[in-house]
Amino acid sequence: MLPGSPPYPRLLLLTALLGAPALADDLFIDNSDLPQVLTATRLKQSPAAVPGSMTVLDGALIRASGARDIPELLRLVPGMMVGYLAGNQPTVNYHGSNVNEARRMQVLIDGRSVYRAGLATVDWSDIPLALEDIDRIEVFRGPNTVSYGANALMAVVNILTRNPADSHGTRLKVTRGQNGIDDFYASQGFGWDNGDMRLSISGLQDDGFDHDQFGQHYRDSRRATRLNLSASHALAQDQTLDWQLAAKEGTNQRPYTYQPVFPFVTQRGKDADVKSMDYAGSVRWNIDFAAEHSLYVQGSAQHFDRQQVWRACDAALSFSPELTRLWQMNPNYAERVARGANNPPPSSNPQEQALVDAIKEQWNNQGGSDVVCGDVDQSTRETRYDLEIQDTYSLTDSLRLLSGMNYRYDRADSQTYFNGSVDDQTWRLFGQLEWRADEHWIVQGGAMFEDSRLSGSSLTPRLAINYLITPRHGLRAVYSEAVRSPDMFENNVNWSYTVKNLMPYAFGQQHGEYFVKTRGPGDLEQEHMRSRELGYNGYFSDLDLSMDLKVFFDEITGMISEPLKNNQYIASNANRARFSGSEAQFDWRPTLRDRLRLTFAHVDAWASNPADRNLSASNSGSVGWMRDWGHGWSSGAFYYGDDALNQYRYERLDLRVAKRWRVYESNLELAALWQQRLDDEPTTAVQNRYDSRHRLSLSAELEF
Template identity: 70%
Template structure:
């Protein structure tokens, strides 16, 4: 698959879309049911009616891909930039922005957000759901603050798990392969009069990347275990109750990146691994008042626990009270002094204000009198985050042509870390939202909505969306959309109080076994929300006779007030000073050539410009995927996928995945054997220079038994 000029492709696609011969064959529709989309507006809609661009990854596509992680599946979404910070840390963002800080997407599991407000991130490797439990993934490609609040700035990923009623029986699956791949899955589903449940246990393990830029072993393997319980109850003809419990425990290795500040000190450790524990529970009560009126109440609780400790060495002067005071006065001056202590020992303090030079001379005296000696201690960078969420949603059909969805949401977030926040920080958010859908005529569909949101730490906002859909017929529609969206700064960005209390010091520093490191970072506390304005023109159609689903999107997005500074404990000064603009086109085609063959193609051309160059590095100008799924009969099936982008953080990515599977009947049971081979076509690192494999090919096998 090669990438050529976008204008040529657009012209060919538009010619196909509006060819009278093609559309004429589809004017008289058969009785085939239209697929339903829920993520876009919280109303059930056909793809042609959605006020925006949608990608749906169904169970057939998920299984055929052979993907082991949600992030890998998102390579099938046009415009989605998928990279890796390290082997166990995926970086995912729609259209781009900073490669290491993918902060601008909302990610949901059955409507429950897993976006961590404390550090403004999504832990893709630690999402507590097994791939085998996922029924489908709906991706709204564009801003959707209107439906899901702040952080749905650029896209929404909704992971929908299998209904317990569709999960009866026993499934056992194991996968083994190169690069230390060692996965397992087991589930048991059963039902009773008025209820169903699914209990699943799963785990993953792999070795990550092989070597860094120097050829040294790259410490980035992972191990995790998960348990999930999903239960549904039918309380009466008009009421039902659904609840879930999820837990995850694992270890993510981290490369040891600490470098001593003071000259002549040698780093001490090689282990800064993270022990990651996640717990979540949710319950949802559904009420169908009548065929035209329904509502639900959903509550959830989540807890993220990241325990990270390591041992480091630096000079004793790192804990000097005078050096700490100097840092508060002028971090730049202090860093100049700290990194050049030997240079200034003779002539005295570098030029500065009288107060700065007085403190600097005291520090230099301490250095000359023995504070240059090495001391080592334990650093704790753990963080615990909790969230409690309560939501009420009401869906009402006012008439045959008018539907309304409205609701309220309350959320409480709490982050606890002695390192990041010097204790505990919390926040509360109130939301109210509404969306109206009006069928003005057989062909015209008008939609409008807004969400009002108030966050204690940041303030309030109102975000609207307006859309006009022209339905050529129920399967073909043109759309024009204008929307505004926001992203609230995370607790870390706005309110960080970052410093290290180092314990177990040997030898003692200034007579103490525990002391605070001199570097301290404070957040500004007055950051505003990032704001986005988005314009979109598009087409969505389904050619029933051809089995072809097609979507084309032209977009122009602007983000202002961007917070682009990297999260690091060294003169981190967050601001709303940056901006970015994204414009381009996206296309996706899903073509069922026959009962045995399915072809799927995606392409995105994204032209990005940003005031901060880092916000352009994670945008590939050309990217796409191609997939061919084939049922050969007699239990044999295959899938072939290509993924490519021309430059992600400066590195090209091209890979071909092949999966071959055989289903074998065993009486009432079925055994499926499958093999996956992933072959890189390029010879470049993955996203960052330290992400390298010894072999460009990896293979893994799986065996799954159902009974």
Template identity: 80%
Template sequence: MFFGPSSPRPLLLLTALLGGPAAADDLFVDSQALPEVLTATRLKQSPAAVPGSMTVLDSELIRASGARDIPELLRLVPGMMVGYIAGNQPTVNYHGSNVNDARRMQVLIDGRSVYRAGLATVDWSDIPLAMEDIERIEVFRGPNTVSYGANALMAVVNILTRNPADSHGTRLKVTRGQRGINDWYASQGMGWDGGDLRLSLSGMQDDGFDETHKGLDYRDSRRLTRFSLSASHALAPDQSLDWQLSAKEGANQRPYTYKPVFYGVTAEGDNSDVAAKDYAGSVRWNIDFNPQHSLYVQGSAQHWDRQQVWRACDAALSFSPQLTQLWQLNPWYAEQLARNIRAPVPTGTAQEQALAGEVQAQWNVGGYQQVCGDIDQSTRETRYDLEIQDTLSLTDNLRLLSGVNYRYDRADSQTYFNGSLDDTTWRLFGQLEWRADEHWLIQGGAMYEDAHLSGSSLTPRVAVNYLITPRHGLRAVYSEAVRSPDMFENNVNWSYRVNNLSPTAFGQGSAEYFVKTRGPGNLDQERMRSRELGYNGFFADADLTLDLKLFHDEITGMVSEPLRNNQYIASNSNQARFTGSEVQADWRMTHADRLRMTYAYVDAWASNADDRRLSARNSGSAGWMRDWGMGWSSALFYYGADALNGYRFERADLRVAKRISLQRASLELAGMLQQRLDHEPTSSYDNLYDSRHVLYFSAELEF
């Protein structure tokens, strides 16, 4: 609404916000209950009292978006940069980072981390959770090592599933559409005296991108099937037990990208597809001693299994012991020799030149012969996690949260670690909230973490919130955060053993490829210092929620080198800086209309150009959801980013749905159209579609 120069309302609003408590109370107070979020500090808080910026994607918004997976849904979060390595390899970063490696954001499912410590990644396509089982997603937009430990460097995404008590009955859904879209979901919920349970089965399938920039078919389809079992038991009036089991199996295509080192050799492989299996289980015991004191104990176990075996061909000389020794002496010299094997021996030390002469002699007596074999690039990771958290209200104005966490991680890969590697982590954390008076809220927290492989760290956060009213707050936040180098970056022992060589190489049917990479073993943690000013408020009369943020984040000691087996030398020599602003608005105009808008301006600088590639200076979203009555509803969304890895992204999504009431059942029919408004690839020059639009339909039955 526009206010003219003579309107007194801006003056009234300004007076209320800048120091007129009585006026503020008159303007903003309402009788509605305060909403609460949990992810920011682990304490239940109103959005205005949070020491940072929060985005909540509720169930209505999730359904209206029509998103088939979590990365597409996160486009609704201001400052979240969504890119794709391939159709089944989405990457999500907050404010940006390396386009190929989303290493700096913690992702949780009901408080259980799905961030893989072995390879510093989140397998977004393989998360064993159906969209239909999600109740809401809380995103803390900023560093939160204080609450969730190392790796919560830039943001935390906490995916909260539906309570089994709210999932009674049967629910069936199928989705079909272009680009090979073929999804299904089935769930059954039931309850008994003192308990509730939900069982769900689901599947997802699509073809990914259509072609590469050379017009070739792109191998990036995905297929997966998921199982989930969730239950809640009331053990006593003050105690409950919640547990979950989940599993996922599927296959992700991978394009064949191996290029022989020696010229004149042809590649015979056709794919390096990945068979993926995930298993997870968790149990949580909740105790409410009294309204002022509660405690929980949570344990979880997870296992990730990625089977990847592919065939490669190269010259027999690739398995020369002398060439291997030369690589260990000087990788650059060995690579120059291998790629120019017919040229004179490169200038080097006496030892290097002597070995080079032997290698060339081997080439001349048959080392040029092509040999092919199988490469096993499989990985397995296992995690066990135990956490105890205590929440205590010391007085009416003082709350203390404290806890301890133990985690064991194991990574197993013959290729990456020459066997297995273990790590153990201990954490102590605390959060103190003091309401100095009805307006001032002082918050402080810290996390002490000690990991066997990466050492110890202490990260603090201090925040001051001025609550104009319980629903309107200004905030100033300073926080520090760290990211521990993962096992791959710091401790990689990367070498390929090629099996079933045909013909044999140097008389061997199984041999080691000459290229070998070792991690430094002494990397330090990345460290972030963050400063934020912001405002969060809810205008009851207009039913409008508004969040504003100004930020300045600095990261030092960054590990930015690409993870590849070719002269890979990780270091802490890089740094980055992100400065900008964000706005988020959610307005229920009428009982039938809801408008939502986000915008982020990010001025990114990084010493390594790769860390700027997924940072759009301007990005955002806009959405209009409407209930037309008679069971009809629609949602229209726009997503835009001016440069993701150098490519513009603009898309409009339209979802139209009709809900039909049946006898003791409900049927919803929906159609979804996604229309690209640009002519660019999707964050990588090989990510191309034949058509700028995709159409898919769904039918969902509940009874």
């Protein structure tokens, strides 16, 4: 079970530092090579020297967990809140926020952002990458606009794929299970004198949740097929060229959610499934001028395509030009008129009353009360081009400087959301300075200047002081600022529905404009965060125990929290939020065969908009035990829990058991994963329910 109160991490730290002579000896004697992480500052650093909190999910942990997608893996990160709008719509937030919109975390694949600028979200179900191609996931738990620009407001998830040189040979895997689980993976890797390449094809499919709160069948299945090609070339002794291509196509079911304005109209439309197609490519040129000086140039392009066409029914009056003009003058009054068109409430405004009289005439004598049905096209297309140059130079043995610049072009196309297209251009200049004052003290400062044509300019700083007790044990104090730019949808939406193929015609027209139209304010400012953190990171080599502890206080001002709905859209910067608390993570290998892992987070969240408190569990965490039993047998047992995510408790126990055989020149592994819910509540939202509290899946994997 989860610890009952926040003091547990402090007690564990006190015990670790004072409880055993072996630990005290190890604290000041360290001859082992230091591990390194990259995501925090873009500089390679030991965990104890990082200006913030890091979690690394390595390949062994990813495999032992049995997770099928990235959101499930992120349950292993302290403070990460994983929820679901539907089975194919996971939401991931660090410390919390609005359950419906995960808009404040940057997600990268080998440095390429998969955060959609047009609609401000990450399509977690549609990321064109198989877990089998991932080497590790580095999560920087805290604001990091300094290194990655606006939208890295609360955390950064950096997904690093396996080097093609480590992927030679053939790998085949299939997974089948309850709830329609039907996954596959196939890869082929090979090399030549100066390079290596890996081609992988994978698929993911399941049925989502079984039923909603009314016991009705729930349309939320997902299906995705992905292709990835990754290559690395040694151009010279000091130069490499890495490039990747990725593509994905799939379908996400959507239930029919349209509610007719006119109450006498029954729902007759077709479900609004989303067909997705994503394409991405990147190339990176690395140059090592000397041991103390390196540079890279990286360019990427990606395209998101979401096709969503569905059929809706409403009264013909929905397409009245007069009702449209009334909506533009007085939206609330227009809705009241529409719902009582045969006897609409009068208006004291002569212009409004003239429109009401015309609407009443249409209702009574021109077929306005007839039910018509038509096709609604809610498709979106988003395109991004990104170019970045970064230089890393060691000025002296104790002073390192990282600097760079970035240019990004974003474009979003949607007839529904933008009445055409909207584009943006962003320039960034960034730098990070690391000064090792002596063997114990490290002072780090960084800043990012960013200029967006739509959002304006911002300058975000970070200052950190690390005290290294030894190279593997460090205390840190960090102050940082971060921003999130309003996305195109929030700020520049031009939301209207053109409904085609109306049957029967509305007022003699085959195509009509729905009367509800929404315009974005166009002048939203950036959200701004100020963050303070105190922490400790340490590794006790005698025990093979690593730990990270922190306390934090974060404030967000100018927060955009309003729901993104066509008839309820009033976006503003009027909201605020505060997050404070503590986090702990421990990774211990007590024997050569065992690995124990514990994470815990206590988050005290306050927000001026209650919706921004929904995805903040006060206490959450995970416990894992991985063991190699010998003779090819291995197991992983994991507990995940939180006390209240969107007011619902969540507790789950996973057990994975695997057996590996050596067959001629091949390796064959069979594995079973049993997932057992320990609570009887919905998952995140009232409509997300399973028929059974357990789920079983089986997998077979062959490598040769």
